[in-house]
Amino acid sequence: MTKALGYAAKHSFSRLKPLEFDRPEPKANEVQIDVLYCGVCHSDIHQVENDWGNTVYPCMPGHEIVGRVSAAGASVSRHNMGDLVGVGCMIDSCRQCEPCREGDEHHCEGHNSWLATYNGPMKPAAQTEDGVNTYAEDNTYGGYSNVIVVPEDFVLKVPESLPIEAAAPILCAGVTTYSPLKHWGVKAGDKVGIVGLGGLGNMAVKLAVAMGADVTVFTTDKDKVEPGKALGASRVVIEGDKDAYKELELSFDFILSTIPEKHKVDPFITLLKRNATYCAVGALDQIPGYNNQELIMHRRTLAGSLIGSIAETQEVLDFCAEKGVAPDVQVIDIQDINSAYKRVKNEDVRFRYVIDMASLKREMEEAA
Amino acid sequence: MTKALGYAAKHSFSRLKPLEFDRPEPKANEVQIDVLYCGVCHSDIHQVENDWGNTVYPCMPGHEIVGRVSAAGASVSRHNMGDLVGVGCMIDSCRQCEPCREGDEHHCEGHNSWLATYNGPMKPAAQTEDGVNTYAEDNTYGGYSNVIVVPEDFVLKVPESLPIEAAAPILCAGVTTYSPLKHWGVKAGDKVGIVGLGGLGNMAVKLAVAMGADVTVFTTDKDKVEPGKALGASRVVIEGDKDAYKELELSFDFILSTIPEKHKVDPFITLLKRNATYCAVGALDQIPGYNNQELIMHRRTLAGSLIGSIAETQEVLDFCAEKGVAPDVQVIDIQDINSAYKRVKNEDVRFRYVIDMASLKREMEEAA
Incomplete structure (x- = not known):
């Protein structure tokens, strides 16, 4: 002992x-x-x-x-x-x-x-x-x-x-955001949405940018627009900005939500491309109802993800060292x-x- | 003219x-x-x-x-x-x-x-x-x-x-059920759930059985137990049978829902294996809220699917001819x-x- x-x-x-x-x-x-x-x-x-x-x-x-x-x-x-x-x-x-x-x-x-x-x-x-x-x-x-x-x-x-x-x-925080980005195949040139800019969101933006993705941050906090851009996001959208949401319809290859509580998924579903996924890693809660027609019409999916494997944890450590993240x-x-x-x-x-x-x-x- | x-x-x-x-x-x-x-x-x-x-x-x-x-x-x-x-x-x-x-x-x-x-x-x-x-x-x-x-x-x-x-x-009906079975990679030996046994469900069971899957039918109608088995399902579960649901937890590679209206997805999510998908093709409606923790813990997904492509329609015609479906x-x-x-x-x-x-x-x- x-x-x-x-x-x-x-x-x-x-x-x-x-x-x-x-x-x-x-x-x-x-x-x-x-x-x-x-x-x-x-x-x-x-x-x-x-x-x-x-x-x-x-x-x-x-x-x-x-x-x-x-x-x-x-x-x-x-x-x-x-x-x-x-x-x-x-x-x-x-x-x-x-x-x-x-x-x-x-x-x-x-x-x-x-x-x-x-x-x-x-x-x-x-x-x-x-x-x-x-x-x-x-x-x-x-x-x-x-x-x-x-x-x-x-x-x-x-x-x-x-x-x-x-x-x-x-x-x-690193592997929790790295694992879904990898699992759903995010690659250079992909358009990725990161919802929420707390500890997980911060890490998610850095990782997605390092993967070469074009990152859009969604936040409720106007004070996070500049910090989001400083992390490498090409755009920061204030949640509820209807014009921005309309413009971004059918454009994302992957959306990773770090919101740590229940939240509406419908506004984000419509932003997904055909075959794309909205993955919520933070909400260990009941998610409100969603419009299944929006999933059907473009074969979109809703998913969850939990931390990551030991192999992925090693991968994200090595990735961060390699990319200076x-x-x-x-x-x-x-x-x-x-x-x-x-x-x-x-x-x-x-x-x-x-x-x-x-x-x-x-x-x-x-x-x- | x-x-x-x-x-x-x-x-x-x-x-x-x-x-x-x-x-x-x-x-x-x-x-x-x-x-x-x-x-x-x-x-x-x-x-x-x-x-x-x-x-x-x-x-x-x-x-x-x-x-x-x-x-x-x-x-x-x-x-x-x-x-x-x-x-x-x-x-x-x-x-x-x-x-x-x-x-x-x-x-x-x-x-x-x-x-x-x-x-x-x-x-x-x-x-x-x-x-x-x-x-x-x-x-x-x-x-x-x-x-x-x-x-x-x-x-x-x-x-x-x-x-x-x-x-x-x-x-x-054929391509609407064939397309998701193929898209989500159903293969011989997989355990597949088919929810609902109307026109689509009937076709879905026949196709999944012809693909070599082990098919379980979920229905609200006790009179459909025998018809379901006659189609080749190894098991027919009456929706709401808690013992059966408990026994089937974490066991399905894919669940295809043909329910043509809004319905609760939570009871089916818990039946999915890790990485497995629940796909609803019939419900062009608002789906009630779901427990995201159940998605997170086993990286499960919820999806929708719409009819199928022209190539898939030809595929399912040829598949049916080949398999006698x-x-x-x-x-x-x-x-x-x-x-x-x-x-x-x-x-x-x-x-x-x-x-x-x-x-x-x-x-x-x-x-x-």
Whole structure:
């Protein structure tokens, strides 16, 4: 066991506070990582506040982790001591179901689905018929900590050319937007719409532009017109601008919606070309009714997409390094995490907060 | 001009009655066809009764036409005198837009969209900005007539091995279900759901079974369990059977819905495998809201599909001949068309009515 320190919430209404805990030694196939930076994802806040009703406490979030390998089990072959590595939303999966065998671990249909980097299995024992948790872990502790231990197959290689702190959000926000852009075949010259310009939207625009697409941003916020263009969008449309929507009918090869809540899809369906797809990655909600005639007449589709596979996560890290793409981040000390949460909730940010774990180490040294 | 006779409605509330009219001589690229049989499609009734608000009167329906070539323009090269041929929902398209150039005439985005076999262009002059109809035909007369003239590219070859009267419904019901089954890659061994067992559903089951798929039928009607199995379905599920739905979760490669009106899609989404599609071809309506989380978690999609291309129409005719597939039809005289409409509206049929045009010829001879 390794004595470890992290920041965790004890209840849905409590602030994050320091929590001492034990990280187990790495097993034969596992890697121990000293955490350097960890991104702050909006879902961290949802989980801490139990918005999805499935939070296990204490809750120690963090699934945008960058660090260096500090120990490795006997059979580890993919990573070496000192390697710069990353961990995203998953640290394990059943490895046996059809999606796992086909490299879609993020769609694991095993007994407890995939094992999340924090808060345990996606399908906890209570949601299974036999009440069993095959991972034997009810509550995993995430990257708001100084050290983490992860099976090597779920550890990504972070290219040294990426700004380390900016690499962190690629592991969730990056792959969540990269995966659908790739899956639906976005290529140079395609006309792509990105709906919403928060953390995901920001990343989506950068990735689509780097893929050579002609990007149009849709936002409700007039203050995001210039920032959207600065990211490389050729056009920023204010949602509800009827003239713009009329002009853009039947013109998009793909629309990626990052709106994090329920929203009307009809205005976007009419913008799709024949055979094109509207994919909503952020709305884990009921979508209002839609006009099926608009799907029928041009063989359009509506879709959803969830984070991305381990292979895609490696791909997007390599793609970002190759293309010089990095999320816009603001580095904070872990002691400021609660005020950062407040600003995220108030939509008071346009970049991604990333925790510099040196601040946690200082706290440990002062306490020692 | 050729003196012709057909059955047409003069108003939305009138019965179909004989109407004498002139068919033009075939132009250089056109074929004249003596109509032998014409299927009765539910959309014929919608059009006659102006349910879509776009009917031009007199309305002479019929877009499931089988006949023999009786004259041809000077440049016609694809068809010969006496050939058994078919005409489906379209008789022309702009031939210049991207969909037309790529062989998707049924998604024509030209000035007036495609030219329907009856009731004129899909996008009539009144719906265009400049008020122009590039086809110069406001109201085409369909196959409820003794003769029709059609550009040769929109005339299909009907294999002589097909039962002639049963070939007619393949030209609409057949291609409408064949096109999505092919587009979404249904192949031998796939698990396919067919929702609804009317005219389209009947055809869809036969085609999917002939493709080697394992077919499950969903119906609200207990009396359709045995007929569904007789068509080759391995299972017939009564809609709302919660145990069956639970058992079938995450199991379908493709679900084709032929429900001709708005309906809840959520119960079917959960039955789709990862990456699978629910395609509704019949509901030209507002679909109620759906749970996007169910799309996201398994990257599922919702889609629509419209009839099929000319190439697909030829494909499904050839496929049916090769596999010995034919719609279940009941042959009627054209003088009985109004009572047939009544029975279709009362959902009093499980087969397709097909008009034997010999009955019209007799009427013409008696009048002469």
